[in-house]
Amino acid sequence: xxxxxxxxxxxxxxxxxxxxxxxxxxxxxxxxxxxxxxxxxxxxxxxxxxxxxxxxxxxxxxxxxxxxxxxxxxxxxxxxxxxxxxxxxxxxxxxxxxxxxxxxx
DNA sequence: TGGTTGACGGTGG
DNA sequence: TCCACCGCCAACC
Numbered sequence: 001x002x003x004x005x006x007x008x009x010x011x012x013x014x015x016x017x018x019x020x021x022x023x024x025x026x027x028x029x030x031x032x033x034x035x036x037x038x039x040x041x042x043x044x045x046x047x048x049x050x051x052x053x054x055x056x057x058x059x060x061x062x063x064x065x066x067x068x069x070x071x072x073x074x075x076x077x078x079x080x081x082x083x084x085x086x087x088x089x090x091x092x093x094x095x096x097x098x099x100x101x102x103x104x105x
Numbered sequence: 106t107g108g109t110t111g112a113c114g115g116t117g118g
Numbered sequence: 119t120c121c122a123c124c125g126c127c128a129a130c131c
Contacts, residue, residue, distance in 0.1 A: 010127090010128060011128075014128095028114090030113070040125090041113090041126075043126060044126080044127040044128040045112090046112045046113055047113095047127080047129060048129075064112080064114080070112050071113095072112060074112095
């Protein structure tokens with residue numbers, strides 16, 4: 001069964017989802033993929049985020065599963081700082097209390 | 106048109 | 119808890 005061809009490019013939907021993540025909240029790549037309509041495209045989401053440097057897209061709020069920070073163009077420390085500044089408790093390379101700060105759309 | 110590339114996820118050792 | 123492997127996918131070249 002061919003998946004329904006998305007009327008709008010996957011990348012546009014992903015960016016749209018990420019823009020909706022409020023400050024102090026996070027979403028995993030898998031969450032974003034699911035919200036964008038492709039539950040198994042977490043890796044593809046990461047690829048898109050890799051090239052996304054727009055200030056209007058809070059890509060630092062997108063983390064890996066299990067509370068792991070994931071990457072940030074080699075600036076993982078900055079990602080960690082940005083999240084901490086928003087009130088997200090980060091310890092080492094892990095977000096604590098993930099279920100408490102996980103965005104619930 | 107077809108192969109490569111990873112800011113991933115889940116499982117197993 | 120950490121690391122290695124394999125499966126998945128859209129964007130890129």
